[in-house]
Amino acid sequence: MTTTAPTxxxxxxxxxxxEDPRWPARLWGLLIVLCLALFLDGLDxxxxxxxxxxxxxxxxxxxxxxxxxxxxxxxxxxxxLLLGGRTAxxxxxxxxxxxxxxxxxxxxxxxxxxxxxxxxxxxRFVKGIAAAFTAPTGLSIITTTFAxxxxxxxxxxxxxxxxxxxxxxxxxxxxxMTGLGWRWTFFFPVPIALAxxxxxxxxxxxDRPAAKGGYDILGAASSTAAMLILVYTVVTAPEVGWLAPRxxxxxxxxxxxxxxxxxxxxxxxxxxxxxxILRRGTLVRANLAMMALFGSFASxxxxxxxxxxxxxxxxxxxxxxxxxxxGLLVALSAFFADRLIDRFGTPRLIAAGLLALSAGYxxxxxxxxxxxxxxxxxxxxxxxxxxxALGFPAINVQATTGVHDDEQGLAAGLVQTSGQVGGAxxxxxxxxxxxxxHATGEGSPEGASAAQMLAQFQPGLIFVTAVxxxxxxxxxxxxxxxxxxRPSAATGAR
Numbered sequence: 001m002t003t004t005a006p007t008x009x010x011x012x013x014x015x016x017x018x019e020d021p022r023w024p025a026r027l028w029g030l031l032i033v034l035c036l037a038l039f040l041d042g043l044d045x046x047x048x049x050x051x052x053x054x055x056x057x058x059x060x061x062x063x064x065x066x067x068x069x070x071x072x073x074x075x076x077x078x079x080x081l082l083l084g085g086r087t088a089x090x091x092x093x094x095x096x097x098x099x100x101x102x103x104x105x106x107x108x109x110x111x112x113x114x115x116x117x118x119x120x121x122x123x124r125f126v127k128g129i130a131a132a133f134t135a136p137t138g139l140s141i142i143t144t145t146f147a148x149x150x151x152x153x154x155x156x157x158x159x160x161x162x163x164x165x166x167x168x169x170x171x172x173x174x175x176x177m178t179g180l181g182w183r184w185t186f187f188f189p190v191p192i193a194l195a196x197x198x199x200x201x202x203x204x205x206x207d208r209p210a211a212k213g214g215y216d217i218l219g220a221a222s223s224t225a226a227m228l229i230l231v232y233t234v235v236t237a238p239e240v241g242w243l244a245p246r247x248x249x250x251x252x253x254x255x256x257x258x259x260x261x262x263x264x265x266x267x268x269x270x271x272x273x274x275x276x277i278l279r280r281g282t283l284v285r286a287n288l289a290m291m292a293l294f295g296s297f298a299s300x301x302x303x304x305x306x307x308x309x310x311x312x313x314x315x316x317x318x319x320x321x322x323x324x325x326x327g328l329l330v331a332l333s334a335f336f337a338d339r340l341i342d343r344f345g346t347p348r349l350i351a352a353g354l355l356a357l358s359a360g361y362x363x364x365x366x367x368x369x370x371x372x373x374x375x376x377x378x379x380x381x382x383x384x385x386x387x388x389a390l391g392f393p394a395i396n397v398q399a400t401t402g403v404h405d406d407e408q409g410l411a412a413g414l415v416q417t418s419g420q421v422g423g424a425x426x427x428x429x430x431x432x433x434x435x436x437x438h439a440t441g442e443g444s445p446e447g448a449s450a451a452q453m454l455a456q457f458q459p460g461l462i463f464v465t466a467v468x469x470x471x472x473x474x475x476x477x478x479x480x481x482x483x484x485x486r487p488s489a490a491t492g493a494r
Contacts, residue, residue: 035162046170051182076128078420079228085136085413100133105193112186139412157337169327175320219272226257286399291422292471329385346398353391
């Protein structure tokens, strides 16, 4: 198991960043453009959630309809990430990134202008599709610009911290923008995306497709359809029932499409996903860790939002300020995350990050109906920020280490798909758990008192913690097995 990033073995031309630790201004500019795109991707996942009550009141949307403002983005993002990463490899990273960033800005602007629930959901879906192309493409531009080792670790740490900062600060910006009006949560990303687009046109170098061969239409169609149906089924299952005939049928259909995808990939000359890449244990474990990290955090954030706003009657801004320490920790970690990766290796940092998240979730179980912020909420916020700061960049570095240039987009798409699918899966299960009052076997958290809501949320919090702990176990198991094998080998040598 790799514990530190190896030196590069690829022969692709580089910018020279690996030879000189002092990056020129143009290289920093390129990195910041890519970072801003990922920041917006992460920001949009959590920022709009704060504005949902205001959106529902103005557009007359019920709770079941409001969920699609979030789910529409997740469906577009999680369902097309693999296609986005591979498209960048096949058609050229620069063009794919810039076109997708322009689409993201346009969808954001339209979302703030529409007065119809279905149209708003449609803009969210388009925005998610655009993010599915910018996120893996931006990551692959970085990994093909900076050689493996300290320089790539440094670049990836800055890049992924921007993404984590966007996700963790989404509630903060959401609270501020909702105070001005819910439409500002859609307008806010527009000038940032346009600025990144203009600078990106000047700084992102022109490139040729990194991968050769034809486009795997059957593979793209079957994998995308399977992902979309899986995410859609998981999102709607709590509403219609996990054992409802429609839910079961859709799960079967998703499994059949996944099986068809595997069969296609084994037969086509130029597959969308080279299945052999999944033989990399470090890549597989990075994907599982990303599922645990995003899945547990998104679900906890959902529970915290309901509790603070519905049970404790906190305003969006008050809720944002409560989580401000987490966002600050993630942002500040950009200055030293790469050095931590170089010193301790990715598995240990991933495990430490997930352990910090687990501890934060467990501490929140102490919260009562009149919590003291400093003793009950602040410790959880600090642990959440620490966990994200340690785990998120390390996961991305591990996922792309040792992968050849022509598959960097694929590796990036895989790990980011895992995050989105993990978020949808864990959140759906968590929602199903808390939708039942475990004292009576029925009921919903809506309209419940603070004490009732806490009681209903406890099983969900325990499940979220279990997901994070499972991620720790998956990450540390190879290290523990390796340590156990060393004494045995030494004994055999004697």
